[in-house]
Amino acid sequence: MAIVNLQNVTYKYPLTDVSALQNISLKVEEGEFVAVIGPNGAGKSTLCYAIAGFVPHFFKGELTGTVEVAGNESINSTLSEWVLNVGLAFQNPFNQISGAKYTVFEELAFGLENIGIPRAEMKRRVEDAMKLTGISDLADRSPYSLSGGQQQRVALTSILVMQPKVLVLDEPTSQMDPIGTREVFGVIRSMAERGMTVILVEHKVEWIAQFADRVIALKDGGILLDGAPSEVLTSPLLPAHGFATSRYTSVARKAREMGVWNGENLPVTLDEAVEGFSQRVKGIKS
């Protein structure tokens, strides 16, 4: 059974004329790792808010269609019930930090305090989650004294400690260094392997190609493409609609036009690119 189920979802923010989401229908299976890509303004963050219940509970506005998570409909739940199933890490980590806590450790325990988790378990969950995301050394720092990348790790961790069924992440690595990004993608992948469902908005196509099970391309509030990374990320529709593609895909596309790409399909990962080009390179060298 799908754990996330959107049927004909259309949504308009208050005081706006254009729907930010237009007739979106979407099912996500438990434990699936789904990446959402799209140009700025495509509706990626709004889709996150809809799944996380912030649309319509926090942002108000007009929602039609249904958003279900684990069999419950968002419109029939309160936000405080909803967060037990769905955790959202915001695009800007600064917006997420409570401002009520002096240390990272306390900040991470904040959500757990609010849902009445016993102290010993709270401590254990926070410590485990910090270890997982590699921020144990930040425990006693003020959340506001951290760099952007460190704040993003704290924001992600503060959601992981809640152990939601569905993890919604809005560009969680935008301020991270490249290898930090790869590490965090690895953490997210391992959460999916443990059965957590992941919905991730991301511009970094190279990592999506390597880690996600499925890619949804959003454009103007609607779904343009939905499928396996190797299909969606090599579609000619992406460059035509202003989406980022990996350099491997775009250089192979050029090489194919020049008649120097021998692969059957265009590559999305480094390994696929190496495989497709190596025939050519061997051909030259021999």
Added chain:
Amino acid sequence: MRIEIQDLYFTYPTGVEALRGISLTIESGEQVAIVGQNGAGKTTLVKHFNGLLQPTSGQVLIGGWDTTRHPVAKMASRVGYVFQNPDEQLFSRNVGAEVAFGPKNLGFDIERVEALVGDALALTQLSDKTETNPYDLSATGRKMVALASIISMDTDIVIFDEPTTGQDAVNVRRIASVIAELRRRGKTVITITHDIDFCAENFERVIAMSQGKILLDGTANAVLGQEETLARTYVDPPQLTRLGKRLGFRDTVRNEEEFLDALKR
């Protein structure tokens, strides 16, 4: 306008030693990218270029001006700095006023202010947004306003802190074209970035920092090919550089053109 940094050390009041002996010269008109892991000291370093931070020891000279002897307001006529987060720098009612604030503050006459504002808005493709409140724009739009409000100050040196964060492909190209135009005008452009592919495609010189020191400094190809050293500061080489290495190319390649040339060889 030359930037000269001599043995710069900086320690934050909290005791964090953020810069540990930086010496560096950037010539007039150079395009330099600074890369390195979170916390390497990149932002701390560039905040010394306009006097926002003062050295704990060592010296920073901007066109001969010692930053400890000139107030930030004065330094602002030589060095423009676009913050990582546009929301930290935007405050005006509308885009036109925001972009005019800097050049007005530098005391330029009204004709020059108008010309500079018109030029900066055209360059950032915001000419139709002069009456819009910056906070009614998307995060992307606000980023472009932040860029415009610094470009309009017509400084010889322009610093961008993470210009492509959260930007889509179309906007990354827009930002690249702004940088190319500044280069054409002979401006010095210094950009902090984690987007190593963007770095490879738009900058001739790359500085990699790690733990408050300069790890590597040289041409983009010389620096970006050093996979093992870069890994020490949490940076991967660009996608096409890695691909070229795996395919056994003799020379480091960093963009599509170089890659395809090497492939045809």
